[in-house]
Amino acid sequence: MFSKIFRGLRNHWPIVVIFLAVLSLFKQNYIPGTFLTGWDNLHPELDFGVNIQRSIFAVWQEYQGLGLLGGMGHASDLLRQVFLWILSIFLPDNLLRYIWVFLTLFVGGIGAYALSKFLLDKLGKEEKSIKIFALLGGLFYIFNLATIQTFHVPFEAFVAHFAFLPWLLLSSISYFMGAGRKSLLFLSIILLIATPAAYIPTLFVTYIISILILVASILIYNFNSQHIKRALKLSFIIFLVNAFWLLPFIFFTLTSSEININSKINQMATETIFLQNKEFGEIADVMLLKGFWFNNVDPNFQGLFTYMMNPWRDHLAKPFIQIIGYALFSIVFLGFVKAILSKKPILTAFSFLFLFAFTMLTTATPPFSWFDQIFRIIPLFNQAFRFPFTKFSILTALTYSIFFSIGLYTIKEFVNKKIKFSIMPYLISLIAFVSLIIFVFPAFRLDLFYHKERLEIPQEYFQTYEFFKTQDPNTRIANFPQHTIWGWNFYSWGYGGSGFPWYGIKQPILDRAFDVWSPYNENYYWEAADALYSKDAKQFEDVLNKYQINWLFLDKNIINPQTPKALFVPELESLISQTSSIKKKEQFGNIVIYEVDLKDDPKSFVFDTEILASANKYNWTSDDRAYASFGNYISSTESLSYYYPFRTLFSAKNENDREFKAKEEEKTIEFSNELADLPDNIDLLIPPFLEIEDTLPADILAEKNSDGSFNIYADIKAPEISIVRESDKKEEKIWEKSHKYLIATVSKDISLPLKINLNGGANFELKSLDKNKYLGSTLILLKQNNNATLKDAKLSPETIQIDGSEIGSLFASASKVINVKDIKKGDILKIKTVKVNDNFSSFETWPSEKMEKEIGNCSNFRRGEIKASFDEENKLMEVSSENAAACVSFYMPSLDHSRAYISFVENKNINGHPLHFWLLNEDQKYAPIDSFLSKNKSVSSSYLIIPPQEQFGTGYSLHLENISIGKDLTTNQFGKTGVYPIPYKFISSLVFEVNKPIPSEKSPSAITAVNHPNESLYIIEHDEQIQGKTLVLSQGYDKGWNAYQIPGNINIVKLALPFLFGKKLGDHVLVNNWANGWSLASDQRPATNSQIIIVYLPQYLQYVGFILTIGTFGILGLFSLKKDPKRLTEKRFSDKLIKSNDSPPEAGQVRQRRDKLPLMRH
Secondary structure, eight states, rough: OHHHHHHHHHTHHHHHHHEEEHHHHHHHHTTTOEHHHHHHHGGGGOOHHHHHHHHHHHHTTTTTTTTOOHHHOGGGGGHHHHHHHHHTTOOOHHHHHHHHHHHHHHHHHHHHHHHHHHHTTTTTOOHHHHHHHHHHHEEEHSSSHHHHHHSSSOOOOHHHHHHHHHHHHHHHHHHHOOOOOOHHHHHHHHHHGGGGGGGGGHHHHHHHHHHHHHHHHHHHHHHHHHHHHHHHHHHHHHHHHHHHHHHHHHHHHHHHHHHHHHHHHHHHHHHHHHHHTTTOOOOOHHHOOGGGGGGGGEEOOTTTTEEETHHHHHTTTTHHHHHHHHHHHHHHHHHHHHHHHTHHHHHHHHHHHHHHHHHHHOSSSTTTHHHHHHHHHHHHHHTSSSOOOHHHHHHHHHHHHHHHHHHHHHHHHHHHOOOOOTTTTHHHHHHHHOOOOOOOHGTTTTSSSOOGEOOOOHHHHHHHHHHTTTTTTSSSEEEEEOSSSSSEEEEEESOOSOOOOOTTSSSSSEEGGGGOHHHHHHHHHHHHHHHTTTTOHHHHHHHHTTTTOOOEEEEEEEEOOOOGGGGGGGHHHHHHTTTEOOOOOOOOETTEEEOOOOSOOOOOTTTEOOOEEEEEEOOOOOOHHHHHHHHHOOEEEEOEEEETSEEEEOOEEEEEGOOSSSEOOSSSSEEEEEEEOOSEEEEEEEOOOOHHHHHEEEEEEEETTTOOOEEEEEEEEOOOEEEEOOOOOOOEEEEEEEEEEHHHETTTOOOOOOOOOOTTTTEEEEEESOOOEEEEEEEEEEEEEEEEEEEEESOEEEEEEEHHHHHHHHHHHHHHEEEOOOOOOOOOEEEEEEEEOSSSSSSOOOOOOHHHHHHEEESSOOEEEEEEEEETTTTTEEEESSSSSSEEEEEEEEETTTSSSEEEEEEEEEEEEEEEEEETTTTTTTTEEEEEEEOSSSSSSEEEEEEEOSSSOOOEEEEEEEEEOOOOEOOOOOOEEEEEEEEEEHHHOOOEEEEOOOOOOOOOOOOOEEEEEETTTEEEOOOGTTTEEEEEEEOOOOTTEEEEEEEEEOOOHHOOHHHHHSOOOOOOETTTTTTEEEEOOTTOOOOEEEEEEETTTTTHHHHHHHHHHHHHHHHHHHHHHHOOOHHHHHHHHHHHHHSSOOOOGGGGSSOOOGSOOOOOOO
């Protein structure tokens, strides 16, 4: 037995060498007792049962917040999970991810060796030297910078892509060139075990593009029907094997891909990420396979931001190391030239693949970059391949490794012609091997992985997992802190990344990591953050009830290194203490768990309620006025109970996402919105002003009297409401309310200028008495007294008290209901409010020469050039940056956080990124607004709404940043910048009463039981009282959810095919602007002894995929047992094709003697 083992090792010694190389890396980089975790990661080992079930029923991702249609290849990870589950029988959980990562490194190295040897066989017959150079190709695939960066923060899909891409190309091209049954079975097996890479489907697309290039290149040389048939068979088998994850992904792409593109995270990040990649798109970086990771920064264990790859940056900065890197590439390029000159179709095909991969990384070097610019016109491509390095670097590294081996072989051939030296291949190989080791030497000094990737997970997380295993799995968790949109958190114990708790907890968790796949998840964040940072206990409780949140998961291990106060943990705990429906349930170390007593008491995410009022739906908001007013409601565009003309004033996303318009005039601010088609005679409900607003704007006027004295007035104005008719464009005023309040009468004998101060901050000045004067505008307090102080040049100041409650009572008596007639679709409702310009309750600034000197580079890591120039004629500041961020900040210490504001910024984008605008709450160190301004190509105003924050805070700072990444120049202009208070709640509370519902008493639930066996299926038992109610499913609204009433007892067939045996409940409605509902009309009596099944129909795509995949292997297994009469003929044909450019002979002309045919090597 030992002799057989020895003989096997001797015959396959390159595999042993690769194993020893990977083993040495494992020994140098594994830290016992730690988990390999952080950044993007998958941790099924935290609960294999839960995660395997999620992969089997993967179309609806229930655990991701409010539930959503999966946008990644979630089912593709199934095979890896099962494999790790089997390993877990023998290995501790913390070792499993290490084993998977190093196993992929080993498998990828062998694959590159096999592929290199397959191609080297076409060049020569020296078996021993070919093995040596193929081995070096495999080692190059392991020891290059693209691989180092992929494994530095390893994500399962990327390392699987590394492992299986060589095998996929080898098996695919082998089948295409010699399509026997066993090669087909081999291809199918490789396709199946490679599916974990498709968790990121664009990696699968990379493989498909690679195969298309290879096949197309061969077809150019030998175009015939046999090749076409093989190409079609190859495509078909790729589809069948991957169908179980591919069909759901295709469905997502066709129906929901815009969700990912339009998410706030991607709106902010996509262009920036591409520019970070483009920064390393110079040909010199691509030669070394050096990518954006070299400039990526992350907080270290002390919370200070630094370069993640500092050891590698220092290593690569050494001239000797750079020389080695470029020398290695020169060998690659030599191999590429050799392949082209060989004129062998298969080598030429891989040369085209090399050029494609090289082009996709060379995004900053013409003419290569021209192709990339063409591709990026397509929005989906731009989003999917915003990280060209992560998608194409492994393919590029693989082509490098192939041509590296061919280049070494070419050097050997050349040297042999000059020097007949038998050990020359070994000498060349030794030099190449040593060069590779030196080039990646930090990988042997504990730096293969980022140092924050090897961590001990605190025991409190495992205690939390065990706690939730004892709770109802069909409940929902909201995790806190919620201080950022980014879905990326840092922990005091070292972890930094997209999160991990949901791998050990079955209950869905509302985490920001899932916002990119669901607008409802993202909108929850805006509402929760608004409630939390405004410290509004009622609004916070409303958010929990609206989104059916049963648990709060407060993790005090989360840190925010730059602004710790923004975590808002003490404030959250204070808010919880004010809310009687929230009780502390458990605490494990720094993890605190609270239980929420919900009003609706859902059973397995399902509850029933009375027929609901309806209101017009919105896309984005941070404050749902309809839910605050009515509780549960139906969002609709038809059969409305209430219509909010300004349903939302939300502007934290892009300009295209806004559902209103705003315009700045000289003395007013105008809001407008197009109305829907409403009934002819309708009431507009004016909200009680004093209940929702505590100030009113006023113009300060000086009017001269006949005796020479003059009066100082506060002309106090409520917002003016008018309608512009679409038919004739005439504006019709429908409501206004104002009061001219006399502050003081001033003698004609005073010494001018007269200075007027209101409430200690708003200052006005009267310089002459020749005519009536508008002095400016300010806010008048309605719930407390106002103080007006007047002072001329000689006399002492005189303070006059203005009774705010008296003024408030005047506006409280205003009419609350306005009857409006003949509203048509296209009519525009306008709200005009006074523009406050006192620079106390508001802020205004213009560029100046002084500001030009204040603009600086605020980037700590990009120290390029910035320029600023002031255009005095147009009052514009032009700023430009190259690999830097030109910044200017404005401080507004007197702005009250309890008020809402609108900010107008004049701006023009000349090239590059538009201006980055963010506003910081100086008390909380939290940014309620963080956005890029519009890409205006002429000077115009961009506007953003700042919603009300906490009650007693003051002070904001406004920041404009002109950001450039790499050599791309960014140039913008900005002019006047203003921030003005607005009656936010008044405007958003305006509502037309369309068809006021008749109130009904809440009746007991008609639901007796809910069975929820998997993510896509609900079985609801009910009594007859369900008639006339609304059935609500607390999962993100999707047309794929369908409800069926099934008469009689349910059997397995009815359960599997409810759409064939049941009656569809047709009135599928949007509840609370996010959930699914079905209105069960009072005249629809449920069948006796019936049940309702709710099913997510797109899940059947995965079921069909499983049938296709499993059926494919069943058929292939049966056929592989039979003799293949075409195998030898096709094989001979394949070999002939590889060795010459001549047209292939007809199959009947090929001799079929087995003893004269070499074996096909896979």
